[in-house]
Amino acid sequence: MRTIKIYDRDDLIEISFNDIKKYHGYAAYMALGVGFRVVEAAFEALYGDEIPNRKDISILSGHGGPGFRDVFEFVTRVKTRGVYTVDANYPKAQYDPYRPTGYAYVFTKENGESVEVLLKEDFLPPIFYDYLKKGRKNDFTPEEYEDNERLKQELGNLAYEMPIEDLLIINRLK
Template sequence: MNTINIYDREDLLEISFEDIRKYHGTLAYMAIGVGFRIIQAAFEALYGEEIPNRKDISILSGHGGPGFRDAFEFVTRAQTRGTYTVDTAYPKAQYDPYRPTSYAYVFTRETGEAVEVILKENFLPPVFYEYLKKGREELFTPEEYLHNEQLKQELGNRALQLPINELLEVTKLN
């Protein structure tokens, strides 16, 4: 498993997916797996071989869920620093048929350069959105709850294993 390198002021941090999982737990396992890969893709597109500094990164997230937020926060501290914004009406990657939410994320560095990272539409199966809806309404049967937890685990693991170009679309914005 690869790690993400980032400076926290002068301290070089090496952050693994397992570090993020320990911070977040397993509530939104799919989101922390995808979030980890989103950060990797965004940093590669914005910084190449250069290691970014936390203080230089801002994030616009189209998804307000705790998994993406925690993955981004653990690595960048963007929420703590006030440079994390959620816009569920972001006009791209609106895949959930039951609510406005976007699977698109924009990372911007201190120079103003920005990159948009979008989760590919076919990654999440329709049953994933059904379970999200049921979870909000608390209508899970015990079997559905168990299947949903297994599905989130499988999707998170799959996100960590897929090549970036099969999981995400990355576009430089400027």
């Protein structure tokens, strides 16, 4: 089982995907799988083989959903530390046809070095966005609700399992 390693002060913590599921639950399961991989990709790009310290990381998120927020908070404590910013108008990875929101995330080290991680456009199928819209209005039929829950779980598991280069685009910014 893969884990994300991070220091909290001098204490080394290893966080698994299962740990994140216990923290968040299953409501935004797709975001948990993608978010876990986003953190892995950002840490690899910024730190290589070194293990980061929570206090040295800030995050700008183009998507304010609770799944991504909870992954980032659980691993890095950015929200608690006041260094988590959501900008739904971030100009990249905006694929939702019903509202401006981007699946783009910028991780910045204390020294200013940054990496941008983008979800690839073809990962989420059009029906995913239709279900998001219905969910915002609480307008599901029972069948649609069940299909949406199944789809989120399938996408979350797929994101967790697939190669990062097939899921994400990583750009070094500074």
